[in-house]
Amino acid sequence: MSDTAPGLIDGFGRRITYVRLSVTDRCDLRCHYCMSEHMQFLPKSDLLTLEELADLAGILVDRGVRRIRLTGGEPLVRRNILTLVEAIGRRLGQGLDEITMTTNGTQLAPVAERLREYGVRRINVSLDSLDGDRFRAITRRGDLDQVLSGIETARAAGLVIKINMVALKGVNESEVEAMVAWCGEHGFDLALIETMPLGHIQGDRIHHYLPLDTVKRRLEKRYTLRPSMHRTGGPARYFDVAETGGRIGFISPLTNNFCDGCNRIRITATGTIYGCLGHDQRVELRDVMRSEGRDGVDRALAAVMAAKPPRHEFDIARSRPAVARHMNVTGG
Ligand code: SAM
Ligand code: SF4
DSSP states (O other): OOTTOOOOBOTTSOBOOEEEEEOOSOOSOOOTTTOOSSOOOOOGGGSOOHHHHHHHHHHHHHTTOOEEEEESSOGGGSTTHHHHHHHHHTTBTTTBOEEEEEEOSTTOTTTHHHHHHTTOOEEEEEOOOSSHHHHHHHHSSOOHHHHHHHHHHHHHTTOEEEEEEEOBTTTTGGGHHHHHHHHHHHTOEEEEEOOOOBSOOSSOGGGGBOOHHHHHHHHTTTSOEEEOOOOOSSSEEEEEETTTSOEEEEEOTTSOTTGGGOOEEEEOTTOEEESOTTSOOEEEOHHHHHHHTHHHHHHHHHHHHHHOOSSOOOOTTSSSOSBSSOHHHHOO
16 A cells, blocks of 8 residues: 555545445346346446455555445345455555445345444445335335344344435335334434436336425424434435434435535446446446556546546436436446
């Protein structure tokens, strides 16, 4: 590691300290808003190996990245993923402040203890419904009890849990209050997410698009929401819920007002670096990493920093997705 390696600062002076690293585009679920039923996944031979991902994470930490979130697809369906968690976890306290994961929770129960052992302290679990039939309908195949048992095991293992719920008009909007109450009872934070126009799916997202200011107004009839000081550098605005003692984040990526403070980049499982979730600007890293090692990675990072766009280009009203790739490719 070079002590003099400069941090990652983009053309607008934003310091990049947070990376979302997708470890696979595959998933055992098929959430309607995320994927179509029949997805063409990438050939496994195109993916960065776990060793390459670990090396890459090490370089990122050398370059000033302090938080790494593993995502996907579903990160826990990647075989031997815990070896990567363990490798990245070794940098905790040595440049890295935090390793986290976003998961659908289906495979969580058997690995929760080891995640904690390797240094994970917080995870996000996606849960769009507490009703088994509705959960199965949204995910096209998920078993709610399996996910609830994963969440419970993770909680018992000492992991702090945030629940991610995509708010969908006419699908789960009637459940938001119940989800706030359930999260309050269990001590989980809740992030409510607006559907984002990423990749073609069967059907049209506009039918299920539910603006979160509507959701917030409804919640305020029952709960007292006080603006929280909690900030992540992302699109979430947080509120403390007086009645439950919990916290709710509203993630409305279709508003632009968070881009000025953006601190993150995203890297896919094949090594494509994206400067922004809502933009096609990208730089390929895998081949230069294989041919030139660390120098190739540094050059790719420099290219991303030079061209990272000032803001996203989401627009739910357009008939085509703003960005052709699916969320499972870039990671949430
Ligand atoms: N499979 C894991 C999961 O579901 O948590 C991690 C990857 S998933 C792509 C990350 C997050 O993105 C999930 O919370 C999911 O609900 C959300 N997501 C997926 N597609 C989305 C879309 N088009 N708009 C908004 N959120 C989306
Ligand atoms: Fe899989 Fe997560 Fe996409 Fe659902 S949101 S299909 S769990 S990657």
